[in-house]
Amino acid sequence: MAFDTLLERITDYANRPDPYPLYAELRAAGVARQTDGSYLIGGYHDIVALLHDPRISSDRRHRAAPYRGLSEDDELLVPFIRLDDPEHHRLRSKAMRPFGPPHSPGRIDALRGEIARITEELVDGLRGRTRIDIVDDFAYPLPVTVICRLLGVPREDEPVFRDWSTTIVDAFDVRSGEDAAKRQLAGAQARTQMGHYLVELAERRRGRPTDDMLSAFVNDPGPAGEFTREELAANGTLLLVAGHETTVNLITNGALTLLRHPDQRDRLRREPELMPAAVEELLRYEPPVHLLPRVPLAHIDVAGTTLPKGVPVVLALASGSRDPKRFRDPDRFAPARQDNQHLGFGSGIHLCYGAPLARIEAQTALSALLPLLGAATLVEDPPPYRHSALLRGPRHLPIEVPPSAPAT
Amino acid sequence: MPGDLWEGRIVIVGASLAGLRAAETLREEGFTGPLTLVGEEPRPPYDRPPLSKQVLLGTTTADATRLPTRRDPDADWRLGVAATGLDPLAKRVLLADGESLPYDRLLIATGTRARPWPHPEQAALDGVLPLRTSDDAAQLADRLAAGPRRVLVIGGGFTGSEIASACREQGIEVTVAERGSGPLVGALGGTLSKLAAGLQRAHGVDLRCGVTVTALSGDGKGRFTGAGLSDGSHIDADVCVIALGAVRNVEWLADTGLAAGPHGVACDAGCRAFTMYGIVTDDVFVAGDVSRFPHPLFDYQLLSLEHWGNAVTQAEVAAHNMVHPGPHRRPHLGVPVFWSTQFGVNIKSVGVPTFSDQVVIAQGSLAERRLVAVYGYRGRVTAAVTVNMAKWLEHYQSLIETAAPFPPAPGAADGHPLVAEFPVPSDVPDPKGLSHGPTVALTGHLPDRRLTVVRPGS
Amino acid sequence: MQIVVDLTRCQAYAQCVFLAPEVFRLSGEEALLYRPDVPDDQLERVRQAAAACPVQAILIGEAVRADAR
Secondary structure (H helix, E strand, O other): OOHHHHHHHHHHHOOOOOOOOHHHHHHHHHEEEOOOEEEEEOOOHHHHHHHOOOEEEOOHOOOHHHOOOOOOOOOOOOOHHHHHHHHHHHHHHHHHOOOOOOOOOOOOHHHHHHHHHHHHHHHHHOOOEEEEEEHHHHHHHHHHHHHHHHOOOOOOHHHHHHHHHHHHHHHHHHOOOOOOOHHHHHHHHHHHHHHHHHHHHHHHHHHOOHHHHHHHHHOOOOOOOOHHHHHHHHHHHHHHHHHOOOHHHHHHHHHHHHHHHHHHHHHHHHHHHHHHHHHHHHHHHHHEEEEEEEEOOEEEEEEEEEOOOOOOEEEEHHHHOOOOOOOOOOOOOOOOOOOOOOOOOOOHHHHOOHHHHHHHHHHHHHHHHHHHHHHHHEEEOOOEEEEOOOOOEEOOOOOEEOOOOOOO | HHHHHHHHEEEEEEEHHHHHHHHHHHHHOOOOOOEEEOOOOOOOOOOOHHHHHHHHHHHOHHHHHHOOOOOOOOOEEEOOOOOOEEOOOOOEEOOOOOOEEEEEEEEOOEEEEEEEOOOOOHHEEEOEEEEEOOHHHHHHHHHHHHHOOEEEEEEEOHHHHHHHHHHOOOOOOOEEEEEOOOOOHHHHHHHHHHHHHHHHHHOEEEEEEEEOOEEEEEEOOOEEEEEEEEOOEEEEEOOEEOOEEEEOOOHHHHHEEEEEEEOOOEOOEEEEEEOOOOOOOEEEEEOOOEEEEHHHHHEEEEEEEEOOHHHHHHHHHHHHHOOOHHHHHOOOOOOOEEEEEEEEEEEEEEEOOOOOEEEEEEEOOOOOOOOEOOOEOHHHHHHEEEEEEEEEEEEEHHHOOOOOEEEOOOOOOEEEHHHHHOOOOOOOHHHHOOOOOOEEEEEEOOEEEOOOOOOOOO | OOOEOOOOOOOOOOOHHHOOOOOOEEEEEOOOEEEEEEOHHHHHHHHHHHHHHHOOEEEEEOOOOOOOO
16 A cells, blocks of 8 residues: 555554554655655654754644644643753753652652552452453553642542543544644643643642642742743643553553463563563553654755655654564564663653653553453453554453452 | 684783673673683772762762673683783783783783872872772772862863862862863863863862962871962862873883884774784784774774773674674774763763864753754764753764764754854864873874874883 | 663663662763662662663673682
8 A cells, every 4th residue: 555645544543453564564665755745754763863853843833834733823831742942941840840850859769659559459449350441440540540649639630630631632643634623622722721720729739838749830949930820731731641641551551462462471470570671561562652743843864755844744653663673573572672772752852751650650550460460351352442543552451350360 | 713713712901891891792702712801900890980970979989889790701800910011922911920821812901090190209198199990989089078178189181070070069179270271171172161161160169270280299297288380379288189181001012013002002993903013913902991993984093082882882892803703893983972970960972072173052052051062073073062961962973973064954943043153163272281181082193183192202 | 789871871861760769860950870889679679770771771780700710
């Protein structure tokens, strides 16, 4: 088939269960120009070079006119993930202050106990059940509870922000050809609502600090000064959405992969010290984030093709992580793989902000699930997937556990 | 014939980073013969970069920096005994204890030592110290922990600057005396030297540039008390650190016919040593700080690098080539990379900044102390230095490797186009005028530049 | 156990600092300092840090024995 319909085929919901053959086709094409003029890139080395190239922008406002969405020019609520340096660095550093080094190096490490406790509680709830949905019963509630605790968002508000979050993720999805205006408008509204909600929560803590990030943003902003309301709204929204929409996929993809590879599942039960490497391999083999949109600020030569200034480029991270030019036997799930410089969290200055948290959550979650997975069978393979091609993962992962099996 | 290369006797002289990594690589590549490592220091291989940082800060002790191994090199270690000579005809390494070790192939990885203060009686004063070895670092750390009134650091290169940084982080008063126009100027040129000087002064360093230390003085009981400077001033201090750069350990190779001199032992891109007549040997290899090797990206000039990463990659290439016949040999073509952490910033460099005539700030700014400086020579990119922007370095490495045009094209995702600040001369000084030895030295000849150091008598 | 970080490769992603803050720390925004001798009770965290390093720059190993024969 033609390379210029690859993005269309990758984003086609029918291909959600297995986009990997399409990625192989993409790598064979090198740089693939799509029917709408945009470019798709799937080779590991090309992607890494572009993620470290200062002429590549994360800011959609740099798109040339025909590719621009509605009213993006005067959008106020832009989180750091969609900005370039120096603005990106300024805002990311502020957001990092209560989350990680240099100011809060021990913050995530100190959450290990709580993450383990929340995981235990969820696993306890699965005991004795013969039918379980890994997503609804485990992989979704775990990161939501953790991010709520960390940010300082009431867990009981989850039904409120879940709808906003779904709309926001939907608006960011990469889909070929389709008129995105309606989705983007809904997404902008949801971002505004979630932003207001988070700013309100933060304001209630002003002068009355509690042990959470929203409180730290208003009570201990550091020498760089406080976020403006707009900045807090935009970046708080990013943290809440990214904090649970991605890790759920990492955990669920992990459970699915282990169910599909019983030999590796059993090996991990015998050699639990392999779990950190196994999570890295999952980030390579079945990553939660598949596609990354970017804009060239100049004409850039990649593998013999010139990417024109202002024309959107989609980097297929999940394809790069399966590139045989970088990884031996890339389509094999090998939990003890060495030299695993995968693109699961991206690379360069935009490398996933929440990566350490996602790693600890996934390691803890999968370690706790292993005994259960050892006895379980998949009800459906492939399971039903979420719509998004960008944040790819099962919507449900139903499994059956024989009544006699130990839950842990 | 090729099979023989996996057997025979290999001797590695030098038991630090390059020697250890070469030994590991030999075993990884399948070498099964007897392997001997000779080291002058009695300690097993340890890592040196922490000695001027964590160890001086007291967060790590000097004896805690032993290098981890990738695998046991299964070697006979002769530590605490220096190699004193080499008989290339009889193929023997002579040791200080009188023994001689036979070899079929030899790797020279003897590295460098601290350049001593030129006046031995002043250097012997209690409180005057070099910083090169683990023992040096332990002594200096003890001196700093004792709370000296002031430390005098002679030499504003990377080591001297890192020592000053460690002093200031512990609230110790420190004076840095540098003969050149500023700290780090020998490695980074004028523009970033100004940034380094600003950093030092902002952190309370008493920085004296364009001066030499004329004499170190004691209290009559052999204790260091201060130093006189060429501008007539006097510094009272309890500790004096000699940070004048490094001297290559090549004396043991005198009269062997090898091309060994102040810049090291010359070798080809495959790490094979040259004789003084420019004839390549096939049984003597060189790696690490003591080597001097040609690089195609820098006009095939011979480079002398004091870089951690070069010691590792060159040792790996040398070891590979020691056990592979001609067509399977690999060239050592890595682009030089080094780093320094001081005063809370991370400085990283790729390429050879001194191989330049111009420099431009491509990303960030001097004011923020966050930037990428790109160096060019005759219209192509030859080096880049990042200050707290290390994630961009590999992009500039690819520009160097592809001889991309200088200044680099506009369009940085950094709020301003790349050429907003126009290139300025890179102001690389003649190393003769510096207190600190540059850690990268071009040791060839450029018609329009005078970068060759001639040291009569050495 | 001993560690060494190849700071030639390090790009200051600081994943190691998050995962083993007793062993790794940042001085300023980017400069990585670490304890080369890993205490036993930190080894599990350091293994996680090494696995997580985006540029695979952390080497964990035994100090070489370096015995004469």
